[in-house]
Amino acid sequence: MITERDLEAAYGAFTRLREAVETVIVGHESVVRAALIALLCRGNVLLEGVPGLGKTLLVRALAGALGLEFSRIQFTPDLMPADIIGTDIITEEDGHRRFVFSRGPVFANVVLADEINRATPKTQSALLEAMEERTVTVGAHTYALDEPYVVLATQNPIEMEGTYPLPEAQVDRFLLKATVAFPNLEELVDIATRTTEGGGIRLPEPVASAEDVLRARDVVREIPIAEGLRDYVGRLVLATHPGSAHAPAKIREFVEYGASPRGAIAAILAAKAHAFLAGEVNVRPSDIEAVFVPALAHRIILNFRGEAEGIRVGELLSDVWENVPAL
């Protein structure tokens, strides 16, 4: 059972972490919050946005503020799984040759999988075990990844030529999907100023430790969510299925498959983390509202008509939110 002191310590650590990241990243509060939520919930985040919006900088700033190991993998069509997870290589030591596992970039605390949809599905799938199980299996050996571990993957929504959309199984393993929007004028000017003046952007010093993150994870799991709200989340998830009696008309019309049970789990966990980051000790309806779209958007698969008509999943989820009453 956590104590009030644990809560205060965890909350203080993450407040410092957020402030440190925000010294580097201009705007993108929702994206920063999504990354922190993923860290708190032992999840991963899919960042979607055009190049040059600071996605990589965000991940590096987060890793720097936590004092954790950071790795970046640039996904390309010729990237192989061994390039990610590592491979056994022959080494000679004291006149004896033997195989030694050479760890790939997936062995870090914070992993940036840049433009993940440019690699082949085979390579993309190499991340599955690491993201879900926090382990990597090579040959007969399984290697555990160090906690905290978080994968932040990016994908470019515009350049679809030569890309490989992520398999549904892999998409489902991302706790949240955050859209990195283009900054407004004020933010753009601020970015330019920070980048072009003085010594440029400097990554933050560590303000929290891995232990702080692990303790905060325990605190988050203790945050209560009312039975009525759990029921509400369940109804929301069910309403994303076109066959559900609660599904709005647009869902029935444009959706092929609705959110999986992982969606409900992600929504509840993310709502807890959101409440924690807000300094609350219980999940509020507003917490669910804040994480509803990020937790479910990437789990909705449009049908042909939805794809053809360019339906935005966010709009469908807004429709679900409006049509499913909390009470």
Next chain:
Amino acid sequence: MTYRETVAAIERRLRRLAAATTAGVALLVPAAAAAVAAVAVPLSVVSPTARLVVGLAALVVPPVAGVLGFAAGSRRTPRLAQALLQIDASLELDARLSSLHEVAKTAPDSFIFRRLEADVSPHLDRWRKALPVPARTVAALVAGAACVALAVVLSAVLPPPHATSGRMDRVSTAEEVRGTDRPDETIDSSVDGGIGDERSSSASADEATETDGRLDHVLADLGLEAAPGDGNARAPGAVELGVNDGPTLDELVASLRDRLGTDGTDLTVEEQSALREASTDAPAPVRQAIEDVLAASSDAERRDALDALVTSVETPEAAPQEETVASSRVTTEQEPDDETATIAGEQLLAGLEEESAGGIPPALEGDAAEDATREARAPGAEDAEAGDEGPPVAAEEDAGAPAPGSYALERTPTAIGDEGDVKSYLTTGVPLEFAEEGRAAAARVSYERIESIVASRELSPEAAQIVRTYFEAITEGGS
């Protein structure tokens, strides 16, 4: 108020609300059905007993169902989680109360519980406003109570079917009289008093009663005038005009005298049987005379016995006039002829003329005589449009209100010339018309009125044909 006390109070209120909602539905459904029945029953042909049942059911069943619904509803597990969320939303507590309830189940000693309780406590006094009685529950309860009241009031106020309460009451009373022995409360029984239990033990009389009863039911179902009382107590004219009536004892005796006077042979088996059958309904003196006839061993003795029988039949003290006529029916296959009917009718007319002139037949002295007099006048009283000519007959004697349980007598306001109140001798409800004023025998069945009656009742073709046949039969072909 602490959190736990509040949750307990919320739970109690939820149970009461659920119970009230269930009770509302349980009350409304039977109450609505009772209200519909209370409206529908007066529009249909049912007995007052059915209306009474509807009224009682409307008074008893919905409240009982409501109480049972309340009991069942209070046993249902309340949806506390939803209610707490509703209170949270109403009091803007950001789901703290709901979360507090959740923590109380899992970690009541945690600091989260204490913090949430501290946040929620100042607002707990206002939780009731978040759980008002649902409008649909109030509506169901009010509507149910209104339906009950409506059903009870309608059952008590609305007139019986076809707005002819008197007619229905008479039919109903006649049914009750048939089913029960209350000889001193009704005209039927007062008339019956002249012949006592002998009549009720008579098979032929029972058959006649049953037949006439069925006909009365048919008439009542058609909304026509039914003869008050049962078949045996119907008006004398109706007896004589009955299609299935056999020859009277007078006719039988007259035919026996004629035959014995010519051939002098012994009584045939059929004649003996007819006499025995007639004796079952006859008063004691007549029965004795019949037995003498049957027991006579010689032709001379038989003639003497027949003379004595004729005397006993014609003697007024033997039995009241109506009973004599009614009980002297015999059920042979011999068809009554017009002459017999006319003679019988004239005999009864004479009796009534005497009565209207102030005299009372000796056999009808006292209450029985008065009742019988009423009985003789009752049929056709409502058939006012059939003939209003002539002065009312003997209205003064019946001016008093009828005794409880007896029939409300209807006077026939018409008399046809010197013949008197001919309509009194006609089966009530028979659609007749009078071709010539002042001639009683000129009355004949009105086919136009029959068709009008059949059309107005929306009878099936088979039933309509039965009605036509019936009217033709009882008027012996139309006159």
